[in-house]
Amino acid sequence: MAGLLADTDSKAETGDDARASPNRAPTDSTPRWVKAFGIATLLAVMAFAIMHDAGHGMAHLAHWGVGSQTPPPSAAEHGTHHP
Amino acid sequence: MTMPPPVRKFALTAHVLSSIGWFGAVAVFLALAIVGIASEDVELTRAAYLAMKLSTWSVILPLAFVSLLSGVVSSIGTNWGLFRHYRVLLKLLISIFITIVLLIHTRPIDLLADTAAHTVAFGADFESQQLMMVTASSAAVVALIVLTVLSVYKPRGMTRYGARKLHEQCNGGLSGLATPP
Numbered sequence: 361m362a363g364l365l366a367d368t369d370s371k372a373e374t375g376d377d378a379r380a381s382p383n384r385a386p387t388d389s390t391p392r393w394v395k396a397f398g399i400a401t402l403l404a405v406m407a408f409a410i411m412h413d414a415g416h417g418m419a420h421l422a423h424w425g426v427g428s429q430t431p432p433p434s435a436a437e438h439g440t441h442h443p
Numbered sequence: 444m445t446m447p448p449p450v451r452k453f454a455l456t457a458h459v460l461s462s463i464g465w466f467g468a469v470a471v472f473l474a475l476a477i478v479g480i481a482s483e484d485v486e487l488t489r490a491a492y493l494a495m496k497l498s499t500w501s502v503i504l505p506l507a508f509v510s511l512l513s514g515v516v517s518s519i520g521t522n523w524g525l526f527r528h529y530r531v532l533l534k535l536l537i538s539i540f541i542t543i544v545l546l547i548h549t550r551p552i553d554l555l556a557d558t559a560a561h562t563v564a565f566g567a568d569f570e571s572q573q574l575m576m577v578t579a580s581s582a583a584v585v586a587l588i589v590l591t592v593l594s595v596y597k598p599r600g601m602t603r604y605g606a607r608k609l610h611e612q613c614n615g616g617l618s619g620l621a622t623p624p
Contacts, residue, residue, distance in 0.1 A: 391600035394529045401537075404582070411578050 446520030496556030527605025
């Protein structure tokens with residue numbers, strides 16, 4: 361799957377035991393680690409969003425017209441053009 | 444659907460290479476972002492943002508897409524499947540999320556690089572974007588480490604879809620289950 365160090369799908373490749381088998385017996389309920397992982401991910405995404413917002417992330421850029429090659433006022437004030 | 448071994452090995456090789464490269468490139472990006480916000484050396488700061496734009500478009504984005512695509516192919520082409528195991532599903536979701544965040548951040552990266560190319564010093568207006576680069580790349584590094592941990596430790600957990608598919612396979616014939624592809 362997408363991500364680092366792809367899944368190998370045989371014991372020979374992983375050197376792992378039966379845990380690495382894709383066809384091991386399923387359990388009925390959602391594993392505890394999945395629930396914990398989901399909560400941790402949710403918190404991390406929220407923290408990231410808050411930090412992003414705190415930095416005036418995209419709103420600033422929209423104001424300046426991102427991609428228009430127009431530098432913000434402060435850059436123009438401090439800058440000198442290079443050939 | 445299972446792929447023949449040569450195709451599976453090729454997809455796996457592409458996936459491992461691109462994933463490791465993705466992590467390394469993002470780590471370098473993080474270092475450049477830190478230099479960009481912390482360095483007193485104006486020329487070094489400008490060079491950092493120009494390098495960040497170049498690495499984003501020529502290395503990080505291509506590797507992210509190759510990693511995502513090869514991961515999907517590797518999963519679909521084996522008994523692991525894409526939606527059968529929680530960890531595979533989570534890895535897919537995290538990879539898609541990181542790629543989307545990366546695509547969103549290409550615009551501020553371009554802005555910083557273009558500004559670096561045309562001006563001598565960054566004003567206070569850029570602090571939020573400079574900080575955003577550090578925050579986003581730090582989050583990406585953490586997420587890529589999480590993906591690696593999921594890949595290596597392979598925590599148990601089959602989705603309902605996976606359990607149903609396994610049940611169907613068991614009913615359809617046990618021969619294909621004894622040995623993974």
